Amino acid sequence: MSRHQSSFSAKILTASDLLDGDVIYLNAAQTWTRQLSDAHLFVDAEAANAALATADLQQQTVLGAYLVDAATGTNGAPTPIHFREIFRATGPSNRFHGKQADLPA
Amino acid sequence: MYTYSDFDRAFLRNRVAKFRDQVSRRLSGALSEDEFKPLRLMNGLYLMLHAYMLRIAIPYGTLSSVQMRQLAMIADRWDKGYGHFTTRQNIQFNWPKLRDVPDILDALAKVDMHAIQSSGACIRNVTADHFAGAAADEVDDPRPTAELIRQWSTDHEEFAFLPRKFKVAVTGSEQDRAVTKMHDVGLKLVRDANGAPGYEVSVGGGLGRTPMIGRVLREFLPREDLLPYLESILQVYNLLGRRDNKYKARIKITVHEMGLEQLQALVEERLPHQRARFGGAEQKHLSALEQAFTAPAYVTRSSDDFQTALASNGAFRAFVDSNTAAHKNPDYAIVTVSLKSHGATPGDATSDQMRALADLAQSYSHDELRVSHEQNILLPHVHKSYLPTLYVALRNIGLATANIGQISDIIACPGMDYCDLATARSIPVAQQIATRFQALNLEQDIGPLKIKISGCINACGHHHVGHIGILGLQKAGIESYQITLGGDGTQHAAIGKPVGPGFSADQVLPAIERLIYTYLDLRQDPEEDFLAAIRRLGLTPFKAALYGPKEAANAA
Ligand code: SF4
Numbered sequence: 001m002s003r004h005q006s007s008f009s010a011k012i013l014t015a016s017d018l019l020d021g022d023v024i025y026l027n028a029a030q031t032w033t034r035q036l037s038d039a040h041l042f043v044d045a046e047a048a049n050a051a052l053a054t055a056d057l058q059q060q061t062v063l064g065a066y067l068v069d070a071a072t073g074t075n076g077a078p079t080p081i082h083f084r085e086i087f088r089a090t091g092p093s094n095r096f097h098g099k100q101a102d103l104p105a
Numbered sequence: 106m107y108t109y110s111d112f113d114r115a116f117l118r119n120r121v122a123k124f125r126d127q128v129s130r131r132l133s134g135a136l137s138e139d140e141f142k143p144l145r146l147m148n149g150l151y152l153m154l155h156a157y158m159l160r161i162a163i164p165y166g167t168l169s170s171v172q173m174r175q176l177a178m179i180a181d182r183w184d185k186g187y188g189h190f191t192t193r194q195n196i197q198f199n200w201p202k203l204r205d206v207p208d209i210l211d212a213l214a215k216v217d218m219h220a221i222q223s224s225g226a227c228i229r230n231v232t233a234d235h236f237a238g239a240a241a242d243e244v245d246d247p248r249p250t251a252e253l254i255r256q257w258s259t260d261h262e263e264f265a266f267l268p269r270k271f272k273v274a275v276t277g278s279e280q281d282r283a284v285t286k287m288h289d290v291g292l293k294l295v296r297d298a299n300g301a302p303g304y305e306v307s308v309g310g311g312l313g314r315t316p317m318i319g320r321v322l323r324e325f326l327p328r329e330d331l332l333p334y335l336e337s338i339l340q341v342y343n344l345l346g347r348r349d350n351k352y353k354a355r356i357k358i359t360v361h362e363m364g365l366e367q368l369q370a371l372v373e374e375r376l377p378h379q380r381a382r383f384g385g386a387e388q389k390h391l392s393a394l395e396q397a398f399t400a401p402a403y404v405t406r407s408s409d410d411f412q413t414a415l416a417s418n419g420a421f422r423a424f425v426d427s428n429t430a431a432h433k434n435p436d437y438a439i440v441t442v443s444l445k446s447h448g449a450t451p452g453d454a455t456s457d458q459m460r461a462l463a464d465l466a467q468s469y470s471h472d473e474l475r476v477s478h479e480q481n482i483l484l485p486h487v488h489k490s491y492l493p494t495l496y497v498a499l500r501n502i503g504l505a506t507a508n509i510g511q512i513s514d515i516i517a518c519p520g521m522d523y524c525d526l527a528t529a530r531s532i533p534v535a536q537q538i539a540t541r542f543q544a545l546n547l548e549q550d551i552g553p554l555k556i557k558i559s560g561c562i563n564a565c566g567h568h569h570v571g572h573i574g575i576l577g578l579q580k581a582g583i584e585s586y587q588i589t590l591g592g593d594g595t596q597h598a599a600i601g602k603p604v605g606p607g608f609s610a611d612q613v614l615p616a617i618e619r620l621i622y623t624y625l626d627l628r629q630d631p632e633e634d635f636l637a638a639i640r641r642l643g644l645t646p647f648k649a650a651l652y653g654p655k656e657a658a659n660a661a
Contacts, residue, residue, distance in 0.1 A: 018131075018138075020202045021156040060134050063152060083584065084521060087530075088154055092522035094450045094532045097185055097200065098155040 008045040012036075012078050014085070015055060015065035023088045023099065024062060026051055032062060035103055036089040037077035041070060106169055106473065107252050107397040109217040116260070117214040120221065124148045125207035132204065149220025150206055153525045159198045159206060160223040161213060165233035165251040165275070166194035166476040170463035173474055175216040177459035183209050188459070190444065190452040192516055192567055193272075194232050194476045195223055199523055221259070226267045228258035228339070234276040234283045235477035238398060239439045239485040241431035245294040245302055247275040247283075249394040250331065253387065257332055264339050268346035269354035271339070272311075279596060284478060286310045286319045286598035287570060289356045290338065295325065302328045308338065308368065309360035310598075312564035317357040318598045320365050322372070332387050333379035337372045340379075345371075401471035403434055406490045414493040421496050423549075424507040429492070432485075438492060440470070440484040441477070442499060443506040443514060447543040448536050451517045452480030461502045469495050478567075479516055481509065512547075512554045512621070513539035516567055520560025520577055521584075527560035529577025529584035530610075534558055537614045542621075551621060554635045557592070570594035572636045573620065574601040575613065586613040590620075590647055591639045604648050616651055623650040 013026040017034075024032040025039035030051070033039065042048035048067055055065035073079035080086055091098025109117075124144070131141040145151075149160040161176075168176075176196060180188050183205045184198040191197055201209060213219055222230045233251045234240065254273055258264070264271070276283040277294040285291025291307035304326045310319025326334055338356075345363065347353045360368055414421050429438040442462065445451050454462070462482055466474045469491040470484035477483060487495060499505040508514050515538060518524065520531030535558055542548050557571030561578070568574030574589035585607035592601030608616045621635075623646055628638045639647070 016152055019204060021152055023155060059138050063138055082582065083579075084154075084527075087521055091155060092199075092532075093530060094522055094536065095185075 008043070008048075009069050010071060010078075011042045011048050011067040012039040012070045012080065013042070013048065013051050013055060013065060013067055014039075014088070015062040018059075018061055018063055021063075022102075026055065030054075034099070036079075036099075037075070039070075039078050041072065041078040042067070106167060107248075107394065113217065113256075114214070117217075117219055120148075120219065121207060121210045121214050124210060128203060128207050143225070145206075146224040147221065148206070148210065149223040150201075150203075151224065151525070153199070153519075153523050154521070154527075155523065156200045157203060157206070158523065159201045159209060159220055160191075161196050161198070161218060161220045162223045162230040163194050163196060163218075163476050164230055164255045165237065165248055166235050166478075167237075167248065168474040168476065169216075170467040170472050170474065172216045172218055173459050173463035173466065175212060175218070177456040177463070179209055179212055180456040180459065182212075187453055187455045189450070189519065190454065190476050190480050190482070192478045192480060192518065192565055193223075193230065194235070194478055195230065196476070197519070199519075226269050226271075227265055228254075228261065228267075228271045228273065231255050231258070232272070232274045232283060232288075232478060234278060234281075235475040235483050236282055236430065236439055236485065237277060237475075238400070239432050239437075240278050240280075240282075241433050242280055243277045243433060244279070244296060245277045246395075246398055247277040247292075247294055248398045249391055250292065250294065250304075251275045252394050252397070253332070253391050254335070256390075257335070257387070264343060267339070267343055268348045269351065269356075271342070271356065273335075281594075281596040281598075282477075284567065284570065284594040284598075286596070287312055287316075287567075287594060288319065290335065291319050292331075297325050297327075304328070304331060306334065309357040309365075311355050311357040312567060312569050313355070314352055314562050314564075315357065316564070316569040316600045317361065318600065319357075320360065322365065322369060328391075329385065329388050330376065330380065331391075333376055333383050334372065336379045336383075337375035338368075340375060341368065341371045400434075401473070401486050403437065403486075404488055405436070406488055408436060408489045411489040411492050414496075418493075420507070421493060424496050424505060425492060427507045427509045427511065429487075432487075434486075436489055438487050438489055440487045440492070440495065441509045442482045442484065442504050443508055444481050444504075445508060445514050445539065446503055446506040447508075447513055447539045449539075450532050451515050451535050454482065458502055458504060461498070462504070465495060465498055479514065481514070508548060510553050510555070511549075512542050512551050512556060515539060515556045515558060516571070517558040518560050518566035520558070520566075524560055526563060527577065528562070528579045529560055529586065531558040531560040531566055531575075531577055534575060534577070534586065534610070534613055538617055541614055541618070547621070547625075550625070550631070552631065552634050555594075556617075567594060568592070569600045570598065571601060572639070573617065575617075578607060580607060584610045586610070586616075588613075588616060588620075588651070590644055591636065593636060602644060604644060605652055619650040620647055623647055 274288040307319035475483035515535040517531040517535035521527035559566035570592040589601030593599040
C-alpha cells in the first residue's frame with residue numbers, strides 16, 4: 001500500500017546558517033527557512049538523501065546539514081522527535097533568546 | 106598586574122588582521138568551511154546549538170577594570186548584553202555573528218586580550234588559583250609562573266598540533282583552589298628544606314570520559330628548571346601520546362599506559378639538553394615578571410566601621426562569613442562575588458553587572474578582578490573598612506548573594522541550552538536546586554557543599570569532583586541524570602562514585618533532596634560537612650535514600 005519504504009521514518013533537513021549560526025531548515029521550495037513550521041517533512045529516503053547531498057554543496061549558506069527524525073505535530077507542522085532538536089527549534093531554556101524570541105509566535 | 110609588551114601587542118594585532126582576512130575569504134567563498142573551521146577554532150570561535158560562540162581567554166583568571174568594561178562593551182555591542190564565565194576561567198559570548206568577530210577581536214586586543222589557546226590540540230590557556238597574590242596561606246604567588254607559561258606556550262610552533270589539548274594549572278598554596286590534580290600538568294609552588302623556591306609537578310590528571318587524578322612526577326623541581334622540564338614533558342607527550350584514538354590521546358592515558366616511571370625517565374633524559382637550550386634567559390624574564398605582580402599599594406585605614414557593621418547587621422555578617430576569605434594582609438579581605446543568585450544561570454553576568462564590578466574593583470580592590478573556576482568573580486584586595494559600602498553596592502546590583510561554597514553555589518556547564526556536544530541540559534537543574542533549597546531555608550544549616558553539573562561526559566562542569574556530581578546523559582529519548590558522590594577537587598582529590606541508575610529531569614531534584622535530608626539526619630553534628638559524612642558513612646545510606654534499601658544492599 002504505502003509507497004514509503006517501511007524502514008524509513010519521516011525526516012526534516014536542518015543545518016546552521018553560515019553568517020549568524022542560526023538554526024535553519026529546508027522547506028518544500030528547497031530553500032532555507034528559520035522556522036521549523038515551514039520545514040519540509042521528507043517521507044521518502046531517496047528524496048531526503050538527495051536534499052542532504054545538495055545541502056552539503058551549499059557551503060556558502062549552510063553549515064553541517066543533517067537529517068533528523070520528525071513527525072507531523074498536533075498543529076500540523078513537522079515536529080522533531082528528539083529533545084535536542086526541539087531545543088534547537090526553540091532556544092535556550094534559561095533565557096528568552098534565540099528562535100523563541102526572534103520568530104513570530 | 107602584567108601589561109603587554111610591544112611584542113605581545115604586535116603579535117596580537119597581526120593575529121587579528123590575519124583572522125579578519127580569513128573571515129572575509131570565507132564570506133567570499135575563497136575558503137571552504139573545511140579550510141576555515143580550524144582557523145576559526147584557533148581564534149576561539151565555535152559553532153554551537155543556536156549560534157556561534159566566542160570563547161575569550163582570561164589567563165589565570167586575572168582582569169583589570171578596563172578589561173572588564175571592554176567585555177561589557179562587547180556584550181552590548183555585538184552580543185545580547187551578557188557573558189558567561191566558565192570553569193576554565195574564560196568568558197564566552199553565546200551570540201556573536203561571524204562577520205563581527207574580527208571587530209570583537211580588535212576590541213579585545215585594545216585591552217590586551219584575545220581568544221587564542223581557547224580551543225584545539227595545543228597548550229590551552231593556563232589557569233591558576235583565583236586567590237593568587239592575595240591568599241593568606243600562599244607560599245609564593247603563582248601568577249609570574251602562569252604568565253611565563255602563557256608566554257612560552259603562546260604560538261609554540263612545535264606544540265601547535267599535540268595529540269590532544271593540554272591544560273596546565275598553577276597554585277601557590279597548600280589548599281588547592283585550582284583543581285591542579287585534575288590537569289594534564291599541575292604545578293604547586295613549594296620551598297625545599299633550605300627555603301629555595303621550586304615546584305611540585307603532577308601529571309596526567311583529567312576529567313572527561315576517563316577521570317584520573319594527577320600523579321607526582323617530580324616532588325621538587327628547582328625553579329630554574331621549570332620551562333626546560335615542561336618542554337621535556339611536552340616533547341615526550343607529543344612524540345608518544347596516542348593519535349589513533351581521541352579518547353586515549355590525553356597525557357593521562359600516556360601515563361597510564363607507559364607507567365609513571367617510564368615517563369619520568371624519558372623526561373629526565375631530555376632535561377639537560379633543554380636546560381642548555383633555554384640557558385637561563387627565561388629565569389631573568391621570570392624575575393622581571395615577578396616585579397609586575399608585586400603586592401598592591403596597601404592603604405592604611407581604620408576598620409572601626411567594619412566592626413560596627415559586623416556587630417549590627419546580620420545580613421552583612423552572613424555575607425562576610427560566606428563570601429570573604431583571609432588575605433595575606435590582615436587588614437584586607439578577599440571578596441568573592443557570587444554569580445549564583447538563586448535561580449540565576451551559574452557564571453552569567455550582565456553587561457551592567459560587569460561595569461558595576463569594574464567600578465567596584467577600581468574603587469575598592471586596587472583595580473583587580475579575578476574569575477574563579479567556580480564561575481564567580483573575585484575582588485582580591487579589599488580593605489576591610491570598605492566592606493560595608495561594597496556590600497551595599499553589590500546588593501544594589503543583585504550581586505550580594507551570601508552563598509559561597511554552599512549548596513546553591515553550583516558549577517554548571519552550558520549543557521544543552523547552548524552546547525553542541527551536550528547530551529542533556531545542566532542550567533535548569535542548577536536553577537531548580539538553588540531555588541528549592543532557598544525556599545526550604547536550609548542552605549545555612551547544610552553548610553559547605555559543592556554540587557557540580559556537566560551536560561555530557563566531557564565534564565566541563567567538573568561533576569567528577571563535586572561532593573555531589575550530576576552528569577546529564579540521554580536515555581531512551583529523554584534527559585537522564587547520573588549522580589556521583591564523594592568527589593573532591595582539592596589537594597585531597599577524589600573522583601566521585603556513581604550511585605546507580607540515572608534520574609529523569611523531573612526526578613533529579615527530589616533525589617538531591619533525599620540525599621540532603623539523609624545527610625542532615627545522619628551527620629554527627631553540624632560541624633561534620635556533607636563530604637566528611639560521606640567519607641565516614643560510605644555510600645550505602647545515601648543509596649538507600651535514593652533507591653530504597655534493597656538496591657542499596659545489593660550495590661554495597
Ligand atoms: S560538559 Fe559537555 S555539555 Fe557541558 S560544556 Fe562541556 S562539552 Fe558542553
